[in-house]
Amino acid sequence: MRIGEFGEFELIRRIGTFLPGPPGDVVVGIGDDVAVLNVSGPEYLLATCDAQVENIHFIRAATTPYQLGRKIVAINVSDIAACGGRPKWALVSLALTPDTGVDFVDGLYAGMQEEIHAAGASIVGGNLSGIRGEIVIDLSLLGTVSPECLILRNGARSGDLVLVTGTLGESRAGLELILRPELEVEQEAGDRVRARHLTPGARLREGRILAATGSIHAMADVSDGVLGDLGHICRASEVQAEIWPESLPISPECLRVAEVARCDAVQWALSGGEDYELLFTADPRRVPEIRGRLEAETGTSCHVIGRITGKGEAVLVRSREGMSSDYGRGPAGWDHFRAG
Amino acid sequence: MRIGEFGEFELIRRIGTFLPGPPGDVVVGIGDDVAVLNVSGPEYLLATCDAQVENIHFIRAATTPYQLGRKIVAINVSDIAACGGRPKWALVSLALTPDTGVDFVDGLYAGMQEEIHAAGASIVGGNLSGIRGEIVIDLSLLGTVSPECLILRNGARSGDLVLVTGTLGESRAGLELILRPELEVEQEAGDRVRARHLTPGARLREGRILAATGSIHAMADVSDGVLGDLGHICRASEVQAEIWPESLPISPECLRVAEVARCDAVQWALSGGEDYELLFTADPRRVPEIRGRLEAETGTSCHVIGRITGKGEAVLVRSREGMSSDYGRGPAGWDHFRAG
Numbered sequence: 001m002r003i004g005e006f007g008e009f010e011l012i013r014r015i016g017t018f019l020p021g022p023p024g025d026v027v028v029g030i031g032d033d034v035a036v037l038n039v040s041g042p043e044y045l046l047a048t049c050d051a052q053v054e055n056i057h058f059i060r061a062a063t064t065p066y067q068l069g070r071k072i073v074a075i076n077v078s079d080i081a082a083c084g085g086r087p088k089w090a091l092v093s094l095a096l097t098p099d100t101g102v103d104f105v106d107g108l109y110a111g112m113q114e115e116i117h118a119a120g121a122s123i124v125g126g127n128l129s130g131i132r133g134e135i136v137i138d139l140s141l142l143g144t145v146s147p148e149c150l151i152l153r154n155g156a157r158s159g160d161l162v163l164v165t166g167t168l169g170e171s172r173a174g175l176e177l178i179l180r181p182e183l184e185v186e187q188e189a190g191d192r193v194r195a196r197h198l199t200p201g202a203r204l205r206e207g208r209i210l211a212a213t214g215s216i217h218a219m220a221d222v223s224d225g226v227l228g229d230l231g232h233i234c235r236a237s238e239v240q241a242e243i244w245p246e247s248l249p250i251s252p253e254c255l256r257v258a259e260v261a262r263c264d265a266v267q268w269a270l271s272g273g274e275d276y277e278l279l280f281t282a283d284p285r286r287v288p289e290i291r292g293r294l295e296a297e298t299g300t301s302c303h304v305i306g307r308i309t310g311k312g313e314a315v316l317v318r319s320r321e322g323m324s325s326d327y328g329r330g331p332a333g334w335d336h337f338r339a340g
Numbered sequence: 341m342r343i344g345e346f347g348e349f350e351l352i353r354r355i356g357t358f359l360p361g362p363p364g365d366v367v368v369g370i371g372d373d374v375a376v377l378n379v380s381g382p383e384y385l386l387a388t389c390d391a392q393v394e395n396i397h398f399i400r401a402a403t404t405p406y407q408l409g410r411k412i413v414a415i416n417v418s419d420i421a422a423c424g425g426r427p428k429w430a431l432v433s434l435a436l437t438p439d440t441g442v443d444f445v446d447g448l449y450a451g452m453q454e455e456i457h458a459a460g461a462s463i464v465g466g467n468l469s470g471i472r473g474e475i476v477i478d479l480s481l482l483g484t485v486s487p488e489c490l491i492l493r494n495g496a497r498s499g500d501l502v503l504v505t506g507t508l509g510e511s512r513a514g515l516e517l518i519l520r521p522e523l524e525v526e527q528e529a530g531d532r533v534r535a536r537h538l539t540p541g542a543r544l545r546e547g548r549i550l551a552a553t554g555s556i557h558a559m560a561d562v563s564d565g566v567l568g569d570l571g572h573i574c575r576a577s578e579v580q581a582e583i584w585p586e587s588l589p590i591s592p593e594c595l596r597v598a599e600v601a602r603c604d605a606v607q608w609a610l611s612g613g614e615d616y617e618l619l620f621t622a623d624p625r626r627v628p629e630i631r632g633r634l635e636a637e638t639g640t641s642c643h644v645i646g647r648i649t650g651k652g653e654a655v656l657v658r659s660r661e662g663m664s665s666d667y668g669r670g671p672a673g674w675d676h677f678r679a680g
Contacts (some may be wrong), residue, residue, distance in 0.1 A: 002439050002440065002441055002442070003440050003445060011442070011445060014445075014446075015445070015449055018446070018449060018453070019449065019453055019462075020453075020457075020462070023462055026429065026462060026464050027426070029462070029463075030464060030466070031465075034427065034465070035465035037429055039385060039421050040482070041381035042380060043379075043380070045482075046378060047431055047480075048465065049467050050433075053469050053470065053471045056435075056469060056471060057469075073344045088365070088377075088388065089377055089388045091375065091393055093390075093433075093478050093480075095391060095476050098343060099344060100342030101341070102341045102342070102343055102354070104478065105355070106354075106358070107353075109359065113358070113360075122359075122360070122362060122363055123359055124362065124377065124387065125369065125374070125375035125387060125388065126370070127389050128348050128351060128352060129391045129393050129396060130396045131473070132473070132474060133393050133471070133472070133473020133474045134436050134473045134474075136471065136476045136478075137511060138467075140433075140480040142387065158613070209629050224637060242680065274467075314677065
């Protein structure tokens with residue numbers, strides 16, 4: 001069977017089954033976005049990697065090397081943020097075609113350096129390789145977290161509310177404008193959503209503040225789409241959840257682009273992916289305090305978008321009043337091998 | 341200018357110049373094969389990454405996924421070995437075409453798992469991505485080393501002898517047989533050199549024993565070819581070296597393949613690359629003890645192949661008696677962007 005039929009997440013599960021259980025110094029191993037490792041120091045080590053592949057994640061004509069550099073760092077920082085951690089050191093592995101301009105490499109490193117510096121981390125090494133086909137930029141990011149601040153995917157509890165920072169769907173709206181340059185929207189809205197796609201920000205401070213509240217049960221960043229990433233939380237926590245489509249935070253700019261593109265902004269918010277917001281669950285009684293503290297310390301708002309309903313592992317999309325929705329179980333989020 | 345004209349190592353130097361100096365917790369940063377990081381524990385953290393790119397590093401028809409899995413681990417373990425370290429945790433980033441068979445992934449992980457287990461480490465995470473062109477397998481390996489056992493490239497001193505473990509050139513001989521299947525050599529010789537290319541071993545125990553002698557001034561693994569890797573040591577140490585071609589350890593099997601292929605085994609030994617032997621320098625007075633201890637504890641022999649001659653950064657190939665050699669300065673080793 002080909003992996004295109006098999007699917008990305010099924011393949012990850014399969015890989016997990018034939019690797020042995022992790023040794024004692026591995027707190028969290030394969031299957032999560034971030035590995036958590038015990039280095040016998042005061043803090044745990046966090047390790048994650050994420051790639052940007054030409055013509056899968058980016059098109060060279062539609063992004064600058066600088067933007068690409070910022071993005072590859074931000075998406076990795078976002079994974080560390082979702083654990084409540086602090087990024088420290090990055091390794092950059094590039095596979096480049098010989099015809100790549102030196103200015104491409106210069107721009108890429110300028111973007112990476114700016115974003116890694118803003119995250120309080122540094123580039124400490126890497127690897128350069130040739131490739132004949134398409135460029136691959138692979139970044140591994142190490143971070144640290146104190147054991148009492150570590151938040152994982154697997155702590156969601158029945159009765160928890162599901163919250164998300166910021167807004168959803170804008171990155172997907174930006175992609176739509178990039179793929180369909182003939183669409184006409186107001187400059188400001190267009191610039192905003194394109195920037196959200198090309199140079200997403202990671203919610204690093206927010207992640208640390210949320211973790212420090214001691215009230216977050218499970219957290220992940222929204223990379224595959226809120227439906228897919230809540231699904232990861234549910235499987236890891238062995239719980240079921242519902243998402244309330246009418247509660248999804250969608251910006252006026254995203255709604256405007258969806259209108260012009262004749263697309264469904266709710267669908268974008270559910271499974272467009274690449275939002276890099278933080279998705280988390282918490283006891284309903286603690287939610288007002290969490291929201292207040294996050295907004296006071298960072299200016300970032302967060303919204304309740306659903307709840308953990310009980311045992312299981314599915315995510316249902318239905319209205320808060322229990323009405324079923326046209327979105328049903330919806331698509332499961334971005335799959336690298338099935339996406340066109 | 342295109343990176344193909346610029347060259348791999350010039351590009352690495354360029355990148356190094358526009359990144360800021362490393363912060364205090366980075367013991368060794370960009371430019372070395374391995375980053376050395378202070379995690380406030382009793383040991384330093386080591387971090388390295390290396391990739392295998394289809395049609396650059398491997399041809400799918402000429403290797404099994406299992407062999408490829410073993411190789412991607414071994415080449416990273418080799419980098420940790422060359423620091424005197426101990427591998428601990430690996431992240432695997434795969435960019436796969438949708439038509440890749442699930443059995444390819446199964447075989448790849450079986451090979452990686454076997455080799456990582458043998459090295460005393462484990463796979464703790466990674467990333468899966470699609471790609472349209474050629475497969476990329478990228479592995480990041482973390483390890484640890486006690487500060488007193490850490491060996492770097494930059495400690496070579498004038499007067500040191502240059503030594504290498506095992507034999508050189510066999511991997512290149514194996515590649516020749518793979519690229520030219522019409523060549524006829526005795527089965528045993530062919531199998532040996534092909535295996536050396538497809539499933540190289542890392543000198544992990546040897547690295548730790550050499551480091552523990554306290555007598556090694558500089559060490560690197562031979563991935564680019566002994567000429568290229570000694571060049572890295574010389575640049576990092578600001579010294580000049582000479583390699584004695586008549587002293588290079590070349591096996592009868594390698595000589596036989598070179599004879600059949602009408603190639604020069606000495607050239608293969610100098611710059612064929614992918615030998616994954618350990619190349620190191622030491623005070624001449626300590627060399628007999630080092631060689632004896634290494635052979636007694638591992639059964640692996642090592643050979644004196646040259647010496648550090650003084651300040652500078654060049655590597656000259658000339659006979660031990662000071663006669664100049666046809667190899668002159670020779671090619672500088674494998675360059676990913678210049679190689680066909």
